[in-house]
Structure formats: structure tokens, C-alpha cells
Amino acid sequence: MKIFLISNAYLIRKSLSELLIEEFNQIEVYSEIEDFDFLSTLLQKESSGIIIVDKNFIKKYERYIHKIPKNFRIILIKDEIIRDDFNLYEYFTIYDDRKHIIETIQREINKIPQLSNEKKRLKGLSDREKIILQLIAKGCSSKTIAENLNISIQTVATHRKNISNKLEIKTVSGLTLYAIVNNLIKPEDTNLI
Amino acid sequence: MNLQNEKLADAVKKHPSLLNFLDRLGVKLGFGDASIDEVCRNNSIPIPFFIELMQLIIKRYEFNPNYIKEFEPKLTVSYLENSHKSFINDYLNDFEVLINELSQIEIERHQECLLLQRYFKIYRSEFEEHLQYEDNIIFPYILALESSIVSNNYDYTIFDKIQNNPITNYMKNHSSLEDKLNDLKSLIIMFFKPFRAEKLVRKLLKLMFELDEDLKLHELIENKILFPQAKQMEEKILQQIIEINRKL
Numbered sequence: 001m002k003i004f005l006i007s008n009a010y011l012i013r014k015s016l017s018e019l020l021i022e023e024f025n026q027i028e029v030y031s032e033i034e035d036f037d038f039l040s041t042l043l044q045k046e047s048s049g050i051i052i053v054d055k056n057f058i059k060k061y062e063r064y065i066h067k068i069p070k071n072f073r074i075i076l077i078k079d080e081i082i083r084d085d086f087n088l089y090e091y092f093t094i095y096d097d098r099k100h101i102i103e104t105i106q107r108e109i110n111k112i113p114q115l116s117n118e119k120k121r122l123k124g125l126s127d128r129e130k131i132i133l134q135l136i137a138k139g140c141s142s143k144t145i146a147e148n149l150n151i152s153i154q155t156v157a158t159h160r161k162n163i164s165n166k167l168e169i170k171t172v173s174g175l176t177l178y179a180i181v182n183n184l185i186k187p188e189d190t191n192l193i
Numbered sequence: 194m195n196l197q198n199e200k201l202a203d204a205v206k207k208h209p210s211l212l213n214f215l216d217r218l219g220v221k222l223g224f225g226d227a228s229i230d231e232v233c234r235n236n237s238i239p240i241p242f243f244i245e246l247m248q249l250i251i252k253r254y255e256f257n258p259n260y261i262k263e264f265e266p267k268l269t270v271s272y273l274e275n276s277h278k279s280f281i282n283d284y285l286n287d288f289e290v291l292i293n294e295l296s297q298i299e300i301e302r303h304q305e306c307l308l309l310q311r312y313f314k315i316y317r318s319e320f321e322e323h324l325q326y327e328d329n330i331i332f333p334y335i336l337a338l339e340s341s342i343v344s345n346n347y348d349y350t351i352f353d354k355i356q357n358n359p360i361t362n363y364m365k366n367h368s369s370l371e372d373k374l375n376d377l378k379s380l381i382i383m384f385f386k387p388f389r390a391e392k393l394v395r396k397l398l399k400l401m402f403e404l405d406e407d408l409k410l411h412e413l414i415e416n417k418i419l420f421p422q423a424k425q426m427e428e429k430i431l432q433q434i435i436e437i438n439r440k441l
Contacts, residue, residue, distance in 0.1 A: 017255040028254045041365045168383070174376025177312055181384055187304065192311050 001109065002026040002049040004042065006033055006057050012077060012094065016052070016101075023102055033057070036064040043072055047165070048112045050075060050105060058089070073108040125166060130184060132159045136172060137179035139191045196247075197230040197240050204229070208251050213283075213407060217275040218243070242268045249417060250410055258417055266339050266422040270332045273419065276411055277324045284404040285317055291397045298390045305385065309377075316373045323370055331363055335419065338426040347434050355431060360423040364416065370408050374401055 003024050007013050008031050020027045033039045039061075043049065048071035058065070058076060065074065076091040092104045125133060135145045142156045149156075164170050169178055176192050179185045201224055205211045215222070220236050229247075233240045242264035249256040292313055296306030334354060341351045378401050381394065388394045 013255075013257065021255060026254075029257065031257050037365070038361075045369070168379045169376045170372045171376050173312055173315055173373060174380060177308055177376075177380055178384055180308060181305065181380070187308060192308060192315075 002028060002046045003105070004028050004030065004049060004051045006030045006051065007054040007077060008032050008056060009054060012054065019098060019101065036061055043069065047071060050108055052077060071112055073111060075104060075108055125163060129159055129163050132156065133163055133175060133179050134185050136160070137176040137185045137190050196244055198228050200226050201229050201232045202226060204247070210250055210406070210410070211247065213279065214246065214250050217272055217279060239264050239268065245418065246272065246414065249413055253410070253413065256413065256417060258421065261418055261422050262425070266335055266419065266426065269414065269419045269422060270335055273411065273414065274328060274332065277328060280324065280407070284400060285320065287400055288313060288397065291393060291400070295388065295390055295393055298393065299388055312377065319373065320370055323368065335423045338423060338430060341430055342426055347430055347437065351430060352434055355427045359427055360420050364420050371405055374405055377401065
């Protein structure tokens with residue numbers, strides 16, 4: 001989970017980033033995002049997050065905002081409370097106190113579906129996930145796994161994501177090493193040896 | 194730039210991550226109570242460059258560039274090249290030594306140690322490949338942009354490169370060196386049975402965390418300083434070429 005702060009207002013960036021860094025783990029600050037593609041690449045690196053922006057951002061990217069994945073929530077920084085076109089978004093204003101700002105952000109974090117799943121996460125892998133992990137460790141691609149188990153590639157992708165989230169291991173080599181250490185597969189059946 | 198009058202020693206004591214920074218700039222310790230300004234002069238380092246990088250290292254994700262137009266991109270390139278060297282010397286070589294040491298102590302866990310060695314070998318070769326790509330392709334491209342501007346020479350080759358393979362392409366596909374490292378941290382912390390050589394494993398882990406921090410800073414310097422500098426140069430060159438064509 002990462003918090004992105006995007007505002008070309010220096011004072012907002014400066015003061016808000018100070019507050020964010022004290023309260024939350026990972027933050028990234030941008031004065032400006034050059035195009036929506038760039039934002040998409042930034043988001044792809046994270047599984048979920050909060051994007052705090054000002055109205056200039058919304059105006060610039062209004063047409064694209066629906067493309068932002070559901071695991072990212074937008075919070076708008078308003079400079080005054082007026083009825084405007086931006087009522088779709090959660091917001092705080094530059095006059096709000098620290099507590100209110102943090103609560104607003106925390107409320108949005110709690111709304112991220114994946115994070116609430118993570119909290120409920122099962123201790124170990126399910127049997128199905130273990131089978132998929134074995135195939136990953138053998139060096140099978142998602143396509144091969146899908147064909148072997150007669151499921152869609154999307155289902156394989158979901159399983160892979162869940163496995164990585166549960167184990168906190170992202171790479172194939174890392175997953176392979178996990179599978180060996182936990183006796184799910186013999187080392188000689190993997191690419192690691 | 195009020196910072197330049199501050200004592201460098203104070204800054205380093207407050208932010209130890211500046212130690213690597215100074216090393217990569219060739220600034221030796223033992224600078225007494227010299228100010229940043231004095232140290233820069235003594236070591237022939239342009240002040241805006243020093244302050245900009247120092248600010249990034251101190252502020253990290255809160256950093257926003259202020260002076261990137263005020264120093265030559267080749268300084269950033271040379272700094273990052275030095276960082277590449279120290280990634281190998283300061284970290285990767287030490288990892289190898291520690292993992293080998295571990296396998297000598299934990300004889301009955303020979304197989305697991307072998308796996309760790311193998312895993313690390315794969316990581317190292319990917320790591321070196323990534324650095325080599327930057328050293329051989331990306332940095333020379335950025336230096337070519339710079340020399341094209343300095344010499345006022347805008348030939349077709351550089352135009353072609355900017356058109357077909359601008360720096361934004363690389364920025365978008367810039368792969369992370371951290372994933373495999375983080376996985377190894379997770380595996381040792383969460384899933385390997387405890388090793389007898391606890392102190393050695395702790396040392397290994399601490400080194401991994403240190404490298405992770407260093408890589409984050411490295412990536413930030415690329416994304417917030419070097420690549421924006423490259424982008425500005427690309428735009429300038431394209432602008433110049435349009436001007437030249439208009440006159441023809």
C-alpha cells in the first residue's frame with residue numbers, strides 16, 4: 001500500500017508530505033504527472049494505494065480517472081468547501097486539522113477491498129494454491145498451468161496474486177525456494193538447481 | 194541555497210546515509226568543520242549538484258528537484274556509475290562471502306545453503322545485467338544528448354533515437370532490482386528454519402536491508418533527477434531541430 005501525493009502547489013506538497021511520512025509507511029510525492037500512462041506505470045508497481053490530488057489533477061485527468069484500478073482510492077484536497085463538480089471524491093480541505101486529515105485517509109484505506117481481505121488472510125496456502133505453486137516451481141508458465149488444470153489464465157493470475165500476497169514473495173525464484181524449503185517439491189524438479 | 198553554509202559533519206552525523214553519497218563523490222572523511230560550500234570547492238564539485246543529491250538522500254520520497262537545470266547531467270551519470278561499482282563491491286561481494294561462510298558452518302543443512310547460493314547467483318547475474326544495460330546503453334545515450342547540446346551538433350542519429358526510443362520508454366519499463374532481494378528477506382525471516390549461525394544470518398539480513406535502502410535511493414535519483422534531465426535535453430534538441438529545419 002502506497003500513498004501518492006500529487007499537487008503542483010509547493011506549500012501543500014511540503015506540509016502534507018511531512019504529515020504523511022509521520023503517519024504512514026510509504027509515500028511518494030509528485031508535483032506533476034506528465035501523462036496518464038506514467039501514472040498507470042507508477043500504480044502498476046503497487047497492489048493498492050491512496051492517491052491524494054488537487055483539483056488541477058482532476059481537471060487534467062477527468063477522462064481517465066475511471067481507468068484507475070479499484071484498489072486505488074482518490075482523495076481530493078480542496079482549497080474551499082464549495083459545491084463543485086468534484087463531489088464524487090472523498091476530500092479534506094487545507095483548513096482541516098491534522099486529525100481530520102489522517103482520519104479521512106485512514107477511512108479510505110479501510111475501503112480498499114484487497115487490504116481488508118489481507119487482514120482476513122488464511123494462515124497457509126489452500127490445496128489448490130499448493131498445486132499451482134508446485135507448477136510455478138517446476139517452471140510452468142501461467143498458460144501451461146491453465147491448460148494443465150483446465151482453468152482460465154485469469155484464474156491462474158488470481159491464484160498467483162493470492163499466493164504472493166499470503167507468502168509475501170513475488171518472484172518465481174523466491175516462490176520456488178519457498179516450495180523447496182516447505183517440501184512441496186524436490187529441488188531437482190526445479191530450475192533452481 | 195542556505196544549506197551550503199552548514200557544516201558537512203553535522204549533516205553526516207544526522208543522516209548517516211550520506212556516507213555512501215560522499216564515498217561515491219570521492220569526498221574523503223576527515224573534513225573537519227568545513228562547510229558544504231568549502232568541501233565542494235575543495236573537491237571541485239558544483240554546489241547545486243551536491244545540494245540536489247544531498248536533499249534527495251535526506252528527503253527521499255518528499256524530495257522534489259529544484260536545481261536540475263543548474264548542473265550538467267554527466268555529473269549525475271558519473272555518480273550513478275560509481276554507485277553501480279559500489280553495489281558490486283560493497284554488497285554483492287559481501288553477500289557471497291557471508292553465504293559461503295554460512296554453508297561452511299551449517300554442514301548438515303548443506304542442501305538449503307546450496308539453494309541459497311544458487312538463488313543468490315541468479316540474483317547477482319540479473320543485477321549485473323541491469324547495471325550493464327544502464328552503463329552501456331542508457332548512460333551513453335544521456336551523455337550523447339548532452340554532448341549534442343554542448344557542441345550544438347544535431348545530427349540524424351540523435352534525432353532518430355529521441356523519436357524512436359526516448360528516455361520515457363526506459364522509465365516505463367525500468368525493472369526493479371528489489372523484488373528478488375525482498376523475497377530472500379521474507380524467506381529467511383519467515384520460512385527458513387532458524388540457522389545456528391544466528392549472528393551471521395543477522396549480518397546478512399542487515400546488509401540486505403542496507404542494499405534495499407540504497408537501491409531505493411538510486412532509483413529515486415534516476416527517476417527524479419537523471420531521467421527528467423534527459424527528458425529536458427530531448428525536448429531541447431527536438432526544438433532545435435525544428436528551428437533548424439524552419440530556417441532551411
